Amino acid sequence: MxxxxxxxxxxxxxxxxxxxxxxxxxxxxxxxxxxxxxxxxxxxxxxxxxxxxxxxxxxxxxxxxxxxxxxxxxxxxxxxxxxxxxxxxxxxxxxxxxxxVSPDDMERSFGEVARLWEATLSGGVKGSTEARYRRELRVWVLPRWGSVPLGRITTGALQAWVAQLVRGEAPRDGRIGQARPLAAKSIRSIVSIVTGAVFSHAMSEGWVLRNPVKGVKVPRQVPRVPRVYLTPEEIRAIAGQMRPADAACVYLLAYTGIRIGEMMALRCGDVDFDRHTIAVDRTQSVDADDRIVETLPKGNRTRRVPVPGSLTPLLAGLADGHGDDEYLVRAPRGGRQTTNNWRNRVWAPALRAAGMDGIEGLVIHSLRHSYASIAIRNGCDVKTLQSVMGHASAAETLDTYADLWPDRAGEVAEAIDGDILM
Incomplete structure (x- = not known):
C-alpha cells in the first residue's frame, strides 16, 4: 500500500x-x-x-x-x-x-513546549541569566504565543510581533508598570534567544522541521553610550556626598577595579593587610527565583587584587571590630548590603548631590573603567591588567580598553629605522 x-x-x-x-x-x-x-x-x-x-x-x-x-x-x-x-x-x-513530523506534534501549543524548555535551564546557565529568561518568557513571549500551536507560528507572524515590541504595543503580562517600546537588546533576547530556544527544543524533539525565528529580523542595537572614565577629582566629588563607609566603597571600586557584586560579597578575612591584597573568591548575584545568592566571580575566575596603600586605613575602618567571616561592606543596620540597594539609596543620591547625574553613561561600573584608565595611563601592561581585573584573556582586555593605550606606531617606525642598513 x-x-x-x-x-x-x-x-x-x-x-x-x-x-x-x-x-x-x-x-x-x-x-x-x-x-x-x-x-x-x-x-x-x-x-x-x-x-x-x-x-x-x-x-x-x-x-x-x-x-x-x-x-x-x-x-x-x-x-x-x-x-x-x-x-x-x-x-x-x-x-x-x-x-x-506528526500533525499532532505540530498542534502542540507553544506554551507546552516552553514549559519543557524551561525545565532544561537549571544548571545550564547562570542563575541571573535563568531568571531573566524566565521573566522574558512570562512577561512577553507566552502572552502572545502561549496558546498558539507550533505549526501555526510563521516567520511573518513573528516579524509582526517584533514590530509590536518596537512600538510598545505587544501583549504582556507584567506585574508592574505599563507596556512600553523595548530596546533593541531586549527584543533580541526575547525573540532571538528565548523564543528561538523554545523552537530549537521543539526541533530537537522532532516536533517541527524548522525554526521560524531564524528568518526574523530584529532591530539593530543602537551605538553604545560612550564609556565614562572619571578623574580622581570626580571620584572624590562623588565619595564626598556619602557617609564614610559608603565613600570607602567608592574608593575601593575605583582603585582596585573589582566589580560591585564582588565587593558586596567580600568578607573581612578576604583582606590581607600584610600583603596589601584582596581575595576575590565570590560575587553577589541572583538565582532563578531572583533571590540574592553568592557564586564564583564572572567566568569562575577567582583572583588576588593589589590594594594601594592609601586605601589600607579605609579598609581597616570597615573591618574594625568585625570577624573574618563578617561582610566587609554592610547595610546601615548591619548584615548583608545588596547591589540594588546600594545603587538606589547611596549611589544615585550622591550623583545628584554632586551634580553629576546628568552625565550620560555614568554608572557604578564606570569606577571599574576608571581604574583601568588610571592603570594604563601609569604604564600598566595588558597581561597584568587582565589578571587584576579578572578578564578571560588579554584579548578581552585589549578589546575593552583599546582606546586607552597610546598609539606608539611612530615609536616603532623610529626603532626599526635605526636597524636599517642600506
Missing amino acids: ARAWIEDRWLKPAEKRLSDGGVVRVDPPASVKRSLSMRMDDPGRAAVPEEFRTAAYGRGSRWAVYWRADGKRRRRSFRDYRDAEAFMAGLEDDIRSDRY
Missing part, C-alpha cells in the same frame, strides 16, 4: 449492470471531469450526472491527500489537484528521509 495517496472527494465511478447480471465500475469520462474543472466555483452547474457524484459533491475541498503514520490514517484537503500532488510528493520524501 502506498504511504500516501490522493482521492477525489467529488467524483466517483458509476456502477453499470451488464446484460448477464454482472456489475462493472465505470470511471467518470474526460468530458465530465473537464466540465467540473471549468465550474469549480459553482460545481452545481457542471455537467456531472448524479451517478458520478459523491455524497460530498460540491462541499469542501475537492482533493484529499491521505496517509498513514503513527498508527493513524490522516488527511489534508486541497482545492487544486496540483497542490495536492505537490504536498503528497513532499510528504513521501519526508517519510522516506525520516523527516516526517
Whole structure:
C-alpha cells in the first residue's frame, strides 16, 4: 500500500449492470471531469450526472491527500489537484528521509513546549541569566504565543510581533508598570534567544522541521553610550556626598577595579593587610527565583587584587571590630548590603548631590573603567591588567580598553629605522 495517496472527494465511478447480471465500475469520462474543472466555483452547474457524484459533491475541498503514520490514517484537503500532488510528493520524501513530523506534534501549543524548555535551564546557565529568561518568557513571549500551536507560528507572524515590541504595543503580562517600546537588546533576547530556544527544543524533539525565528529580523542595537572614565577629582566629588563607609566603597571600586557584586560579597578575612591584597573568591548575584545568592566571580575566575596603600586605613575602618567571616561592606543596620540597594539609596543620591547625574553613561561600573584608565595611563601592561581585573584573556582586555593605550606606531617606525642598513 502506498504511504500516501490522493482521492477525489467529488467524483466517483458509476456502477453499470451488464446484460448477464454482472456489475462493472465505470470511471467518470474526460468530458465530465473537464466540465467540473471549468465550474469549480459553482460545481452545481457542471455537467456531472448524479451517478458520478459523491455524497460530498460540491462541499469542501475537492482533493484529499491521505496517509498513514503513527498508527493513524490522516488527511489534508486541497482545492487544486496540483497542490495536492505537490504536498503528497513532499510528504513521501519526508517519510522516506525520516523527516516526517506528526500533525499532532505540530498542534502542540507553544506554551507546552516552553514549559519543557524551561525545565532544561537549571544548571545550564547562570542563575541571573535563568531568571531573566524566565521573566522574558512570562512577561512577553507566552502572552502572545502561549496558546498558539507550533505549526501555526510563521516567520511573518513573528516579524509582526517584533514590530509590536518596537512600538510598545505587544501583549504582556507584567506585574508592574505599563507596556512600553523595548530596546533593541531586549527584543533580541526575547525573540532571538528565548523564543528561538523554545523552537530549537521543539526541533530537537522532532516536533517541527524548522525554526521560524531564524528568518526574523530584529532591530539593530543602537551605538553604545560612550564609556565614562572619571578623574580622581570626580571620584572624590562623588565619595564626598556619602557617609564614610559608603565613600570607602567608592574608593575601593575605583582603585582596585573589582566589580560591585564582588565587593558586596567580600568578607573581612578576604583582606590581607600584610600583603596589601584582596581575595576575590565570590560575587553577589541572583538565582532563578531572583533571590540574592553568592557564586564564583564572572567566568569562575577567582583572583588576588593589589590594594594601594592609601586605601589600607579605609579598609581597616570597615573591618574594625568585625570577624573574618563578617561582610566587609554592610547595610546601615548591619548584615548583608545588596547591589540594588546600594545603587538606589547611596549611589544615585550622591550623583545628584554632586551634580553629576546628568552625565550620560555614568554608572557604578564606570569606577571599574576608571581604574583601568588610571592603570594604563601609569604604564600598566595588558597581561597584568587582565589578571587584576579578572578578564578571560588579554584579548578581552585589549578589546575593552583599546582606546586607552597610546598609539606608539611612530615609536616603532623610529626603532626599526635605526636597524636599517642600506
